[in-house]
Amino acid sequence: MVLKYSHITVITFSSPIHAHSFSMRCSPYQSICQHIIEEHVSAIPNCNISRNTDFMGNTVDYGYIDDYHDSFAFESRGLVSVDRHIYPGDFNPLFLYESPLTSPSAALMYLAHQLGSTTGEEALIRKISDLIHVHIQYVSGSTDVCTSAEAAFAQGKGVCQDFAHIAICLCRLCGVAARYVNGYMLGEGQTHAWVEYYVADLKEWHAFDPTNNKAVDDTYIKLAHGRDYNDCCTNHGVFRGAGDQTIHVSTSVREVLRGNIINSTI
């Protein structure tokens, strides 16, 4: 499917700030599964935007604004042709070890123990996802970006990030390497999170969305993957100044019919 996306982050400051560094992971992940037809990033106030690839292969756009300003906007937009989210790759033991947001609690270990006999990675992830839906209720705003799998599980509610962290934790406890994915999804007005798990026989990473309890298809755009949310954070910033900040993020993803691509304005 060909998807047109736009992701706008606007931060307003109650009093002017300066010496502002930012680092964004909101451009699509470069891979054979996602062909980037067009893409564009821009910032206001105007500044140099540098691009790098981090240790996970994610695209990082970063920059610096020295002068005083009371608002900051960053836009990422483009056109991506998405195939199935199946990523070939070697096994990486890093994704078997716990990370700060996915370390297991006794309750999660007990749950993993019940899954012990499941064979096949796909069957496992489906069982995990079903189990999560038994224990966790989706309640928007019930957790924040610092909430661990353990904490979300204990309170019995969470958002897509928590569903993903718990699924990753359980996969790893069952000996299946798993990683966190941040991205966009058709019809979603904000970023979404899902998981990729390693299918050892095929030497491939397959994607599953535990929040919606279904396999990830070509209506998803992958931005970044990592051990947990911390490796994929959409927006990081450091600046000097006092005062409060208000952040507003809007995402839009629409399907573009192939015949219209040439004429599309993005």
Place this chain on the structure above:
Amino acid sequence: MYSLLLKQTDAVNRWMERYGVRFGIYKNGEFKEQLFPFDAIPRIISHADWQKLEVGLKQRVDALNAFLRDVYTEKSIVKDGVIPADFIYSSKGYLPQCEGFEPYRGIYSHISGIDLVQAEGGEWYVLEDNLRVPSGASYPMIARDLTRKASPETFTDSSLIDNRNYAQLLRESMDYVNVDNGLEVILTPGRYNSAYFEHSYLAEKARVVLAYPDDLFVDNGHVYYKGLNNKSERVGVIYRRISDEYMDPMTFEPSSLLGVANLFEVYRQGNVAIVNAFGNGVADDKGLYYFVPKMVEYYLNEKPILKNAPTYLPFYEEDRKYVLENLEKLVLKDVSEAGGYGVMFGRDMSPEKLKEMRHLIETESRRWIAQEVINFIDLDIIDNGEKVKRKADLRAFVISGEQTKVWASGLTRFTRDSKSFIVNSSQGGGFKDTWVLDK
């Protein structure tokens, strides 16, 4: 050969006080600066001993650098079964963010501080490798300067190697990795750091800029130094005296105020060199120490010249059995602690403590290493006008650049307390000059 110098001990210590040769320590949340007491009796290393040490130290550091290159790229030493994967991935010093990137000119540890002791039989043993930000070179540097001033005759009579070239060695290494001939800086967290004296002294001696975190910023894929009148200069190499986790709030500890935002991106793009590189902690982890002689064989295909203290890893069943049976005579170290903390002697433990430690060794075997207690040579010091024996170690400095070089000197630290075996300066104690004889 140093009797004239001894008469000048007080003069030298007064000079040191005047020059601010201090060591800061944090105790119970409070910062205190204390003088680092200097003992004028030098440690003297014979020429023959030094020749062997020099070759052994170069070999060890070359192997450690080869290990770091391998561990963040191919990991062949893990694939070949020499080091278990668990020792890498669960090491606190392992930084996954460094995966798949090799620093400019392939050097990770530009300045290595290798801690050694000499056993009663004369044999030297390595106790610890320090590859992150080893400090201490400035103390013997200034001590030699001041002792030469206080007692010039001592140095015309003695045939020892002049050690006043450390700053030059440091500078050569920085020049070698400097990206596109940029500005060279030493990055200090500021005057409340325990080694601030050293940072400022080294910057002065090596003739590089002493920079504070606020002086540096990242723009357009490069690091800049904010000079006077807003004139910015591109930085090519940063000898940082700040630990990895505080260096860039965007990649590591987000609350750090000591770092430079987005520095890590510039580093990974190869646009600035960091001395020492990021991620070195995986190689000087106390758990990895056990494997260093194996690294020498694996990477260099040579027999290790320097010995480790006999070490046991409870991770291995056979070693665990030995440690549990012999805990009373061993020294136990917590691999996640540094600076002389987390070191426990079995002979000092109460029966309850022994029981507790045995339990921890069984349940958290990866967390501990155990070593035989080495009877190392005590050195003479002057304490209240009397000559007494104290435990001492030697931190040798190895500098890697175009070639690997060993500084013909080092920091000899001793315990002031006659009962203590721990000579880390964070725990109190003093230092000596280290003389290497040139024939």
